[in-house]
Amino acid sequence: MTLEEVLAIARSIAVETLxxxxxxxDEAAKYPRDNIAALQRAGLGGLVIPxxxxxxxxxxxxxxxxxxxxxxxxxxxxxxxxxxxxxxxVLAAKATDYQRSHYLEPIARGEHLTTLALSEPGTGVHxxxxxxxxxxxxxxxxxxxxxxxVTSGGHADSYVMSAAPTRPDSAPGEFSxxxxxxxxxxLSWNGGWEGWGMRxxxxxxxxxxxxxxxxxxxxxxxxxxxxxxxxxVAPFFLMAMSxxxxxxxxxxxxxxxxxxxxxxxxxxxxxxxxxxxxxHRIGEMWAELFRTRALLHEAARMGDRGDPExxxxxxxxxxxxxxxxxxxxxxxxxLIGGRGYGEGHVLQRLYRDVRAAHVMxxxxxxxxxxTGRAVLGRALLGD
Numbered sequence: 244m245t246l247e248e249v250l251a252i253a254r255s256i257a258v259e260t261l262x263x264x265x266x267x268x269d270e271a272a273k274y275p276r277d278n279i280a281a282l283q284r285a286g287l288g289g290l291v292i293p294x295x296x297x298x299x300x301x302x303x304x305x306x307x308x309x310x311x312x313x314x315x316x317x318x319x320x321x322x323x324x325x326x327x328x329x330x331x332x333v334l335a336a337k338a339t340d341y342q343r344s345h346y347l348e349p350i351a352r353g354e355h356l357t358t359l360a361l362s363e364p365g366t367g368v369h370x371x372x373x374x375x376x377x378x379x380x381x382x383x384x385x386x387x388x389x390x391x392x393v394t395s396g397g398h399a400d401s402y403v404m405s406a407a408p409t410r411p412d413s414a415p416g417e418f419s420x421x422x423x424x425x426x427x428x429x430l431s432w433n434g435g436w437e438g439w440g441m442r443x444x445x446x447x448x449x450x451x452x453x454x455x456x457x458x459x460x461x462x463x464x465x466x467x468x469x470x471x472x473x474x475x476v477a478p479f480f481l482m483a484m485s486x487x488x489x490x491x492x493x494x495x496x497x498x499x500x501x502x503x504x505x506x507x508x509x510x511x512x513x514x515x516x517x518x519x520x521x522x523h524r525i526g527e528m529w530a531e532l533f534r535t536r537a538l539l540h541e542a543a544r545m546g547d548r549g550d551p552e553x554x555x556x557x558x559x560x561x562x563x564x565x566x567x568x569x570x571x572x573x574x575x576x577x578l579i580g581g582r583g584y585g586e587g588h589v590l591q592r593l594y595r596d597v598r599a600a601h602v603m604x605x606x607x608x609x610x611x612x613x614t615g616r617a618v619l620g621r622a623l624l625g626d
Contacts, residue, residue: 244286246305252285253312261316268319268443269592272436274398275443278320279327279356282313287324289351291332291479296343297351298335303478303557304543307486314490315497318596319443321490323358325483326394330357330403332479333471334422337463345459346401346422357422358399359480360390360449368604370405371472371624373418375451377406383458384421386429386451392603396447397432400425404451405468420462420471429454440595473554473623478546481561481605485539488600492568495593496532498583499575500525521578528574535567555617562610565600572597 260281268275282288290305292298299305306328313321334346334357349355361370375388386406393402402425407418423430433448463471503515503525515521542556550556572594576583583590601607613623 244299246301246308249287249290249299249301249305250308250312253282253287253309256281256285256287257313257316261313261320265317266587266589266592268317270442272438272442274395274445275317275320275323276398278317279324282320282324283353283356286353288327288353288356289331291328292335292347292351296335296338296347298331298347299351302543302547303482304540304547306479307482307489307539307543310483310486311490311493314487315494316490317443318487318491318593319441321487322441322444322484323395325487326358326480327356327399328483329359329476329479330399330401333359333403333420333462333475336471336475337467339459341459342422342462349400355400356395356398357401357403358393358395359476360393360396360402360404360423361476362391362393362604364389364391364448368606368609370604371418371469373405373407373468375404375406376409377419377421377456378409380455382455383460384456386421386423386454386456388451390449390451392446393449394444394446396436396445396449398445402430402449403462408465417466418468419465420468421456422460422462423451423454423456424460427454427456439598440592441599477605478553478557481557481610482539482543482546484600484603485561485564488564488568488597489536489539491593491597492532492535492564492571495568495572495575495590495597496528498590498593499528499578502579502582524574524578528571531567532571535563539564554623555614558605558610558614558617561600561605562607562614565607568597568600 261278289298290301294300310321310325331350338347363374365374366372378385402423404423405418405420429452431450436446503521506515539560542560545553545556576590576594582588616623
């Protein structure tokens with residue numbers, strides 16, 4: 244399946260399935276399982292799974308475009324599928340034969356949903372510093388700790404988790420990555436997500452009480468997680484989020500443009516679209532959206548081709564789309580006026596959803612710092 248075919252399927256499902264359900268997902272804070280299942284049945288669940296494991300074998304640019312398409316209709320669905328793509332990419336990066344048959348191939352068939360579980364209550368935005376402990380056992384490992392804001396928490400079939408070793412000889416900052424099956428004894432969930440926006444993404448907290456993890460579920464080697472963070476997690480995570488927020492910004496812009504083209508003043512019969520000031524403002528919004536989309540798409544392509552400047556481009560793209568998307572949504576609200584501000588208007592949901600762009604780690608401030616360190620030749624995780 245080509246990217247063009249993938250996007251045609253994504254657009255069709257976004258309009259026919261996501262759009263009619265989006266308001267209910269938001270109002271009821273309902274996890275959009277049916278939406279995701281429809282995307283999986285259409286073959287989009289295996290987007291980043293290698294072709295030799297039955298997947299589509301696509302990369303960062305495809306993730307951006309799919310999440311952008313879905314995000315314009317239902318951000319909760321887009322971010323949930325996006326985190327599935329991140330988890331899938333981590334699973335595929337150094338997959339063993341067992342991991343290939345147990346995870347990659349079912350994902351490619353649309354039978355398995357995975358996600359990422361790195362963030363923790365104690366370390367906040369520093370998702371690369373897990374306090375969850377990974378101890379060796381006769382059968383493999385024992386996992387103890389907590390994870391926070393796990394997208395699709397309690398709904399996925401597996402969870403890609405980070406943990407620090409308990410060995411006395413482990414180096415500071417060393418940590419590993421494992422995959423935990425949803426039915427693992429000792430894994431429990433701390434309530435549901437009651438956020439201001441992205442209300443359907445089920446970003447729940449996980450409690451790990453001596454969860455036994457088979458040795459076969461270790462991803463890569465012990466202590467490999469820092470490699471995963473910058474070579475797999477960060478690129479795919481940043482692009483999944485950025486694509487989703489770009490979709491929200493695009494929907495907000497289109498709502499404003501439609502309003503200006505359709506709205507007439509009853510006392511004059513004049514159209515808002517003929518007002519020079521409003522023409523100027525919608526023109527600024529278009530330019531902001533266009534240049535930010537161009538940066539994001541090019542950053543994704545750079546990542547796919549292994550460009551040495553890809554990392555600062557990827558970091559900057561997510562930071563820029565966070566600023567632009569929030570600004571565009573706010574400007575659209577101003578142009579539409581009280582109608583957009585009122586309960587039930589699509590723009591009200593878009594405005595709430597897009598605020599997560601600055602909140603979800605890596606935060607905008609952290610990404611600006613990482614970009615600066617990268618272009619100055621400094622270690623990204625330095626003091």
